[in-house]
Amino acid sequence: MIENWNERTHLLLGDEAMERLRQAHVLVVGVGGVGAYATEMMTRAGVGTITIVDADNINASNINRQLPALHSTIDKSKVEVLAHRLLDINPDLKVDARQVYLRDDLIADLLDEVKPDFVVDAIDTIAPKISLIAETTRHKLPLISSMGAGAKRDITKIQFAKLKDTYHCGLSRQVRKRLKKLGINHQKMMVVFSSEAPDSKALLKVENEENKKTTCGTISYMPAVFGCFLAEYVIRKLTTPKA
Numbered sequence: 089m090i091e092n093w094n095e096r097t098h099l100l101l102g103d104e105a106m107e108r109l110r111q112a113h114v115l116v117v118g119v120g121g122v123g124a125y126a127t128e129m130m131t132r133a134g135v136g137t138i139t140i141v142d143a144d145n146i147n148a149s150n151i152n153r154q155l156p157a158l159h160s161t162i163d164k165s166k167v168e169v170l171a172h173r174l175l176d177i178n179p180d181l182k183v184d185a186r187q188v189y190l191r192d193d194l195i196a197d198l199l200d201e202v203k204p205d206f207v208v209d210a211i212d213t214i215a216p217k218i219s220l221i222a223e224t225t226r227h228k229l230p231l232i233s234s235m236g237a238g239a240k241r242d243i244t245k246i247q248f249a250k251l252k253d254t255y256h257c258g259l260s261r262q263v264r265k266r267l268k269k270l271g272i273n274h275q276k277m278m279v280v281f282s283s284e285a286p287d288s289k290a291l292l293k294v295e296n297e298e299n300k301k302t303t304c305g306t307i308s309y310m311p312a313v314f315g316c317f318l319a320e321y322v323i324r325k326l327t328t329p330k331a
Contacts, residue, residue, distance in 0.1 A: 093178070094134050105327035106134055112326045113137040115204035117190060117220055119170050120144070121306065122234045123210030124155035125315025126322075131174045133323050137182040138174065139202050142166045143189035153311045190216050195223040206322050209233035210315070214259070218266045225272055232321045233279045235260045237314045238304025239286035246313055248321065251277040256285045280317040282310070 098106050112135050116127045119142045127140055144166050150157035156169040167185035174183050190198065190211075199207075207224045209231060211217040217233075224231045233251070236259035251267075251274050254260035260281055267274045290305030 094132070097133055101327060104329075108327050109134040109323065110136040112205045113139070113202065114206045114208060114322060114326075115139045115141070115199075115202050116208040116210060117141045117216075118210035118212065118234075119156070119166050120150065120210070120212065121153040121155075121311030122212075122237060122314045122318065123208065124166070124170055125312045126208055126210060126234075126318040127170065127315075128155060128174065128177070129316055129319035130322060131177050131181055133319070134178075135323075135326070136180075137184075139184040139186065139204065140167050140170060141186045141188060141190060141198070143187060153306050153308050155312075190220065192219045195219050196227075199223060199227050199229065204229065206326060207231045208318050208322060210318065212236075212238075212259075214262050214266065218263065218270070221263070221267065221274075221277070222270055222272050225274075225277075230325060231277070232318055233263075233277065234314050234318055235263070235279050235281035236286070236304070237282065237310045238306050239288075239290040240282045240284045240310055241287075241307050242282070242284045243309060243313055245282045245284035246280065246310075246317060247283065248317065249279060249281055250275070251279050254279060254281045254283075256283055257281050258286070278321065280314050280321070282314075 114130055114135055116123050119127055119140050145163050146157045146161050146166055148162055156166050161169050165187045167187050171183045171185035174181055207229050209220050235257050251264060292303050
């Protein structure tokens with residue numbers, strides 16, 4: 089192990105915060121355009137244990153925006169490629185890579201097994217996203233959720249907000265509607281979203297993707313910055329002493 093690879097982070101955060109990160113376990117569900125960047129930034133900051141969950145293999149259409157996606161990794165498991173990369177950053181990282189589609193009946197068991205200190209929702213399909221948010225809420229676990237980065241290009245419009253305060257985001261509307269129908273209180277739920285109005289022309293029908301009929305056009309940097317916002321939120325929360 090190369091010593092002092094994270095000395096610059098240590099210089100900024102200090103001993104106590106670095107130990108908090110080392111002891112922390114973060115669950116990231118969805119490691120595509122947004123989730124993979126969030127995961128890597130948390131790894132580089134010193135989070136000690138990360139569980140990553142994603143059912144997909146890499147395909148050519150991922151290359152424009154997804155961290156694990158290269159021509160050399162097409163058809164490989166996203167979680168396996170990402171796990172290998174994370175261990176090359178921090179060989180001491182405890183990483184649990186699970187290539188599984190999280191259906192409703194699996195989420196509660198996963199949370200009970202993993203017992204994460206924080207949950208990052210980077211899912212881009214509505215049904216599993218709602219199930220994860222709902223079950224995480226029932227487990228009273230801290231959560232940060234990514235809303236839609238597609239069909240948008242203005243980096244300055246990305247921000248933190250409570251779900252109830254989001255706008256110009258179709259995914260946010262769907263999430264609010266579904267959670268309300270389930271009786272889940274989302275008034276304090278924090279998300280990352282873009283207030284930019286989406287480009288209505290940037291829409292494409294897709295095939296062979298479970299629980300997804302359409303996808304939006306994307307630009308390289310938008311999902312990456314969404315992921316950095318997610319990571320910053322988790323790192324800040326994990327390193328802030330409880331009152």
